[in-house]
Amino acid sequence: MANGGDQFGLAECPDSDSIESPNESKQENENYSLNSPASPQTTTNQQGMEGIKVFLHDRDLWTKFDEVGTEMIITKAGRRMFPSYKVKVTGLNPKTKYILLMDIVPADDHRYKFADNKWSVTGKAEPAMPGRLYVHPDSPATGAHWSRQLVSFQKLKLTNNHLDPFGHIILNSMHKYQPRLHIVKADENNGFGSKNTAFCTHVFAETAFIAVTSYQNHKITQLKIENNPFAKGFRGGDDNELHRMAKLQGKDYPVVPRSTVRQRACPAASPFSAETRCLRGSPDDLRSPFSCDTGLSVHSPQHMISPPSAHYSLLQPHLQPGPQAYHCTKRKAAVEERCSPENRHPYKKAFTGDSPSGTEPYGHPSSFPLPPPPGLHNNIAMGLTDAPYTSEMGQRQACMFAGSENRLDDVNCTSWSYTCPVPSNMTNMDPYPYTLSAINHQSSPHLGEHMAHEAYQNQTGPTQSSQNIHSRQLSSPLREYPRYTPTMSPPLYHTLESHAHVRCGLSEWSAAS
């Protein structure tokens, strides 16, 4: 939180449109200064979200990892992400309340393996885990609050425990994911769930990663050790390290790190920058909860989205990746060259390092009104904007929203959920549902129970696996979440919306990354 917000002068700029562009301001000295505005373009009809810009903190570090092929450890107990996901947000109305939350969505429907020092597709992805959202513990807070300092999501944890009771984000190992930031307006006159509810989604392509239970690429291990303070113990010269490891193993002679042995020396470019970049999810793949249907509100840097059609419509998430989806940057030729035929996808795209040049917009946000679930506007609107959200939590804590099978015909509860569409080529898989259950995973014991229950229900409840993506789309699966107790956070959230109504920045990400 080193970056104060004063320099952004947000307090004096209630009108987001008048917010000084970071490019024109003093951000050159910030460590996220390289992050160009996330949303250089704005569109109308976005409920005041059009001026919001998000800058990824430590972009350089993220890029380093990304160039190698970021891996994130997932454990049963939950593991933090490193690099941490921190952002600087500008353009918020200082007096308006916003909720900042993250989710991590499948980047594609592939399962990966790491062999020969590179990542490659090894099969079809397992069904998506229950979608969980991580709500920043400060939420809801005023724009002034968010703008005052870096917004850190470093406490977010990843787990591979499908029954995780802590509210951590559940991921599948050896699958690729894309973190996303959502900014939801929680203004009194624009309550969450109301017709006026607006939010925008920001995706930083360089934060994509493959979830692993142990690091596969030694380069990633080294990057983590070099940059993560908690891993300092593993730093040092090679000799020192080897002797230290020998000591750890009770040997008095240097040992060769397993990670070194495991991997063949390969001077080639990172697997991500080469083959894996080809494998990176297609725009279609990345449609999920907040994906756009029409692109109406999408404001994407044109240089990141090649044809207008790159405003992928969520109305057609079932479409297989097509030529229209892939916009290749200057590295395309090289990428294609490196892609093995079996890995070559029609939607292959240059990996993240390409798009965000120093002068290009960095995030890929979009803003759009959030259509309310049918007949559920008012009551929901109260939730987010009312005090209970914070007061009942005792202290502001992160909330996790766990997924479940969400159906429209099951609307009769106190909390809300939304089902996100499955990536296009995941039509045979379970949906990627989110249940907005306002989980307090830090200090509330019954929350854990709730989550366990929830997880249990996720597994035992009626499945939608038999449904295809079309039916799920059409059903606009919204429902309140029954497994909610008054002792938890109030019923604040509802199904965000079927993708058919929701517009988001995902298409931009897809196209740009």
Next chain:
DNA sequence: TCTCACACATC
């Protein structure tokens, strides 16, 4: 592929 105990680090 995954889990665990461990030593070492930060908070």
Next chain:
DNA sequence: GGATGTGTGAG
């Protein structure tokens, strides 16, 4: 000094 966050090798 305890809680928590790291990557490690063993299994």
